[in-house]
Amino acid sequence: MNDRLQTLRNKMAGMNLQGMIISNPVNIRYLTKIEAEGLLLITRKENVFITDGRYIEYVSNVITPFDDIIVDDQKNVSQYDYENFFLFCENVGFEEKHLTYSKYKEYIRKFKINSFIEAGEILSNLRMIKDNEEIASIKRACEITDDCFDMLKSYIKPGLTEKQIARKIKKFYNENSEGEAFDTIVASGENSSKPHSIPSDRIVQEKDIILIDMGCKIDGYSSDMTRTIFIGEPTIEQKKIYDLVLKNQEKVLDEVMEGANIKTITKGLESDFELNNQVLIHALGHGVGLEIHEGPVLSSKNDMMLKENMVITDEPGIYIPGNFGIRIEDTILVTKKGNITLTKSDKKCIIL
Amino acid sequence: MNDRLQTLRNKMAGMNLQGMIISNPVNIRYLTKIEAEGLLLITRKENVFITDGRYIEYVSNVITPFDDIIVDDQKNVSQYDYENFFLFCENVGFEEKHLTYSKYKEYIRKFKINSFIEAGEILSNLRMIKDNEEIASIKRACEITDDCFDMLKSYIKPGLTEKQIARKIKKFYNENSEGEAFDTIVASGENSSKPHSIPSDRIVQEKDIILIDMGCKIDGYSSDMTRTIFIGEPTIEQKKIYDLVLKNQEKVLDEVMEGANIKTITKGLESDFELNNQVLIHALGHGVGLEIHEGPVLSSKNDMMLKENMVITDEPGIYIPGNFGIRIEDTILVTKKGNITLTKSDKKCIIL
Numbered sequence: 001m002n003d004r005l006q007t008l009r010n011k012m013a014g015m016n017l018q019g020m021i022i023s024n025p026v027n028i029r030y031l032t033k034i035e036a037e038g039l040l041l042i043t044r045k046e047n048v049f050i051t052d053g054r055y056i057e058y059v060s061n062v063i064t065p066f067d068d069i070i071v072d073d074q075k076n077v078s079q080y081d082y083e084n085f086f087l088f089c090e091n092v093g094f095e096e097k098h099l100t101y102s103k104y105k106e107y108i109r110k111f112k113i114n115s116f117i118e119a120g121e122i123l124s125n126l127r128m129i130k131d132n133e134e135i136a137s138i139k140r141a142c143e144i145t146d147d148c149f150d151m152l153k154s155y156i157k158p159g160l161t162e163k164q165i166a167r168k169i170k171k172f173y174n175e176n177s178e179g180e181a182f183d184t185i186v187a188s189g190e191n192s193s194k195p196h197s198i199p200s201d202r203i204v205q206e207k208d209i210i211l212i213d214m215g216c217k218i219d220g221y222s223s224d225m226t227r228t229i230f231i232g233e234p235t236i237e238q239k240k241i242y243d244l245v246l247k248n249q250e251k252v253l254d255e256v257m258e259g260a261n262i263k264t265i266t267k268g269l270e271s272d273f274e275l276n277n278q279v280l281i282h283a284l285g286h287g288v289g290l291e292i293h294e295g296p297v298l299s300s301k302n303d304m305m306l307k308e309n310m311v312i313t314d315e316p317g318i319y320i321p322g323n324f325g326i327r328i329e330d331t332i333l334v335t336k337k338g339n340i341t342l343t344k345s346d347k348k349c350i351i352l
Numbered sequence: 353m354n355d356r357l358q359t360l361r362n363k364m365a366g367m368n369l370q371g372m373i374i375s376n377p378v379n380i381r382y383l384t385k386i387e388a389e390g391l392l393l394i395t396r397k398e399n400v401f402i403t404d405g406r407y408i409e410y411v412s413n414v415i416t417p418f419d420d421i422i423v424d425d426q427k428n429v430s431q432y433d434y435e436n437f438f439l440f441c442e443n444v445g446f447e448e449k450h451l452t453y454s455k456y457k458e459y460i461r462k463f464k465i466n467s468f469i470e471a472g473e474i475l476s477n478l479r480m481i482k483d484n485e486e487i488a489s490i491k492r493a494c495e496i497t498d499d500c501f502d503m504l505k506s507y508i509k510p511g512l513t514e515k516q517i518a519r520k521i522k523k524f525y526n527e528n529s530e531g532e533a534f535d536t537i538v539a540s541g542e543n544s545s546k547p548h549s550i551p552s553d554r555i556v557q558e559k560d561i562i563l564i565d566m567g568c569k570i571d572g573y574s575s576d577m578t579r580t581i582f583i584g585e586p587t588i589e590q591k592k593i594y595d596l597v598l599k600n601q602e603k604v605l606d607e608v609m610e611g612a613n614i615k616t617i618t619k620g621l622e623s624d625f626e627l628n629n630q631v632l633i634h635a636l637g638h639g640v641g642l643e644i645h646e647g648p649v650l651s652s653k654n655d656m657m658l659k660e661n662m663v664i665t666d667e668p669g670i671y672i673p674g675n676f677g678i679r680i681e682d683t684i685l686v687t688k689k690g691n692i693t694l695t696k697s698d699k700k701c702i703i704l
Contacts, residue, residue: 036548053633054547057673094453101456102448102470118454170526174519195406196388281405321409 001068004031004126005047011122012042018089019043020119021107024098026290027123029220032069034062040069043085050074083112093119128287128295129309134221135333138288138311141177141216141223142331142342148172148214149227149345156352158206158231162186165212166199173216181215181222182292192228192325195282195317207232209324215292215331222292224313225343226329229350241318241326242349244276248316249328249347252284256332256339258308266300269316278318285313288331310334311342353420356383356478357399363474364394370441371395372471373459376450378642379475381572384421386414392421395437402426435464445471480639480647481661486573487685490640490663493529493568493575494683494694500524500566501579501697508704510558510583514538517564518551525568533567533574534644544580544677547634547669559584561676567644567683574644576665577695578681581702593670593678594701596628600668601680601699604636608684608691610660618652621668630670637665640683662686663694 001009008031012020022028022040028049029035036059038051047069051059056073063069086092094107096118108116130138148169155168166186173180187197188204192211204210208231215224234242248269255265266284273280285298288311296304298312306312312334317327328347333340353361360383364372374380374392380401381387388411390403399421403411408425415421438444446459448470460468482490500521507520518538525532539549540556544563556562560583567576586594600621607617618636625632637650640663648656650664658664664686669679680699685692 035550053671057546058549096454097452099453100449101446101451101453102472104453120454167526170531171523174522174526179522194409197410198387319405 001047002032002066005042005068007126008042008122011126012093012119015091015093015117015119015122017091017093017117017119019086019091020093021111022095022123023103024095024120024123027095027098027127030123030127030290032063032067034059041085044088046070048072048085050077079110082110086111086113089114091115091117093117093122095120095123124295127289129307130289130311130333131309134289135309135311137219137221138223138331138333139342141181141218141221142225142344144173144177144216144218145214145223145225145343146345147176148216149212149225152212153229153350153352156204156210156229156231158204158208160204161201162188162191162199162204163201165204165210169212169214173214177216177218178220179217181217181224185211185213185226187211187325190322190324193319193321193323195319195325195327204231209234209238209326211325211327213327213329220290222288222290223343224288224292224315224329224331225345226315226317226327227345227347227350228326228328229352231352233351234349238324238326239349241278241320241324244273244278245316245318245326245328246347246349248272249314249330252314252316253330253332253339253341256306256312256314256334258306258334258336260306262296262298262302262304262306263300266298266302270300273316273318280316281319282317285315285329287312306334308334308336353399354384354418357394357420359478360394360474363478364445364471367443367445367469367471367474369443369445369469369471371438371443372445373463374447374475375455376447376472376475379447379450379479382475382479382642384415384419386411387572393437396440398422400424400437402429431462434462438463438465441466443467443469445469445474447472447475476647479641481659482641482663482685483661486641487661487663489571489573490575490683490685491694493533493570493573494577494696496525496529496568496570497566497575497577497695498697499528500568501564501577504564505581505702505704508556508562508581508583510556510560512556513553514540514543514551514556515553517556517562521564521566525566529568529570530572531569533569533576537563537565537578539563539677542674542676545671545673545675547671547677547679556583561586561590561678563677563679565679565681572642574640574642575695576640576644576667576681576683577697578667578669578679579697579699579702580678580680581704583704585703586701590676590678591701593630593672593676596625596630597668597670597678597680598699598701600624601666601682604666604668605682605684605691605693608658608664608666608686610658610686610688612658613655614648614650614658615652615655618650618654622652625668625670632668633671634669637667637681639664658686660686660688
């Protein structure tokens with residue numbers, strides 16, 4: 001059995017689960033490398049992937065004997081089979097944050113489950129800690145993001161629209177990676193005050209501020225980086241806010257390491273913002289992996305220790321409504337004694 | 353209040369729902385044009401969109417007074433407010449196919465809901481019937497898909513990989529639309545026998561068959577078209593299967609109109625396939641709109657009448673495992689007396 005399935009089974013045993021139904025395609029991909037619609041059943045003795053005619057051939061090519069996964073075409077699975085998968089299981093786990101209410105009801109009926117237990121946390125906890133293969137993919141995605149930002153520094157000039165710049169980024173990512181990890185944000189002038197602005201037809205002008213939030217995918221793994229740059233000299237207020245964001249973003253980099261407390265780090269930053277009459281209106285960061293947002297959330301409500309080989313973002317921002325916004329974000333790898341910044345683009349106030 | 357919200361309220365009244373929580377972002381976009389994270393509450397008297405600091409400014413710009421939607425920042429919504437939204441509501445509806453089990457439990461607690469009712473069908477039924485604005489967007493997406501296919505006919509030649517062809521399509525869509533509606537399928541040679549093949553590094557050769565399934569987005573609305581083409585003369589078997597698929601795909605076009613029964617149409621096609629020792633291993637088609645797959649499903653299990661202004665696909669396929677596959681698909685608009693094929697690319701056996 002592959003390592004990830006084996007670790008899952010160990011964690012299940014710890015929760016007294018004899019079976020589990022895994023329906024989240026990202027978790028299925030994580031455990032099996034299969035990218036196809038279907039249901040992964042962890043039964044007492046077997047790992048079964050139930051899919052349909054469209055995917056049978058593909059799935060059979062993806063998995064290896066070492067994975068130890070049986071592939072079934074759903075048209076050959078009878079009601080009798082469904083009722084037997086978890087026959088002697090006291091407790092069967094499911095992903096409560098993924099399974100819909102209607103599927104929850106359907107599965108209890110179809111699989112005749114006695115006790116259907118919320119167990120999604122097992123998988124999100126496993127996925128938080130990256131192995132070497134995952135880290136290599138994220139590193140590569142971050143390098144490509146740095147290359148893309150390098151390209152942008154000579155590309156961006158007054159006269160271009162936000163949409164044109166966003167398309168240029170998308171094109172770069174399509175040519176050099178598996179494409180964008182999320183919808184790129186290019187927010188210029190007053191649009192930068194919206195943390196999740198959508199690229200518009202606004203034309204970049206002299207004296208503009210431009211906030212760019214971008215990332216790409218390699219082997220399904222994401223990078224995530226934000227830089228805020230200036231066309232011409234920033235105003236005194238802009239420079240002040242930029243320095244405040246950067247100082248705090250770098251302070252977090254000084255603090256992140258195995259064992260550091262997320263709540264403490266976030267509260268420290270929030271206090272400094274408050275001292276300067278500012279407020280952090282979104283999370284400080286999030287885990288990055290097969291999903292652009294995954295565990296852990298970096299917020300002052302999360303009283304959790306960071307662990308080695310977590311990959312997270314550090315992305316404080318300050319937004320002055322209707323005026324401008326500044327966010328600076330890196331993707332970083334938590335290590336025993338500190339962290340490694342995987343996105344390495346210049347963070348000094350860049351003036352084009 | 354905008355028309356879509358008003359129609360929703362009428363349908364809710366018919367189900368004795370005094371309130372509804374809408375969390376599916378596609379349904380929120382359909383009802384409000386808002387594309388942001390948040391929750392839409394249909395209360396006795398108001399329509400409330402609860403979002404967070406990141407989106408407040410954007411949302412306020414998207415909605416008009418005519419929409420009649422109140423926007424709340426979640427940080428200003430107290431537990432008291434949550435408990436009051438549905439205070440005198442006997443039944444509150446939710447989208448059972450979208451809401452996760454954990455959110456289902458959370459909302460009952462947070463909103464103090466007495467009776468939380470599965471009501472997602474209201475919205476999927478509304479969305480099945482397209483209005484003029486929606487039809488115009490889908491038509492445009494189909495035209496761009498036809499243009500893309502025209503471009504491909506002169507682009508595709510032996511020596512290119514499936515990935516190169518898929519990238520060319522993606523690039524065309526990125527330049528001429530909001531991008532791909534789904535991951536384009538380019539499946540050559542024996543890969544075409546997998547209905548959902550992923551573009552590979554396989555090099556297109558003389559005498560290859562190439563199955564291309566592609567679509568793009570305009571204003572969020574999708575097109576969906578499949579063509580199967582040949583490099584050089586097809587074999588006698590390939591030609592026979594192609595003609596069988598095409599004959600049946602066109603027979604469906606003859607039959608689709610308001611009032612026609614989906615089950616009857618699908619069974620007719622399945623019978624003809626069977627007569628020829630073939631089998632339809634996936635659905636005959638699906639609705640197309642803000643989602644690439646939405647209602648109605650065209651399958652022999654769906655005993656439902658087609659209605660005017662549904663937009664659906666007609667996409668029979670035959671797959672000979674390890675050998676080749678043929679699928680021909682159009683996006684079509686159901687009318688009172690028949691239908692209009694929105695994707696107009698040539699379906700005669702194309703030999704490059």
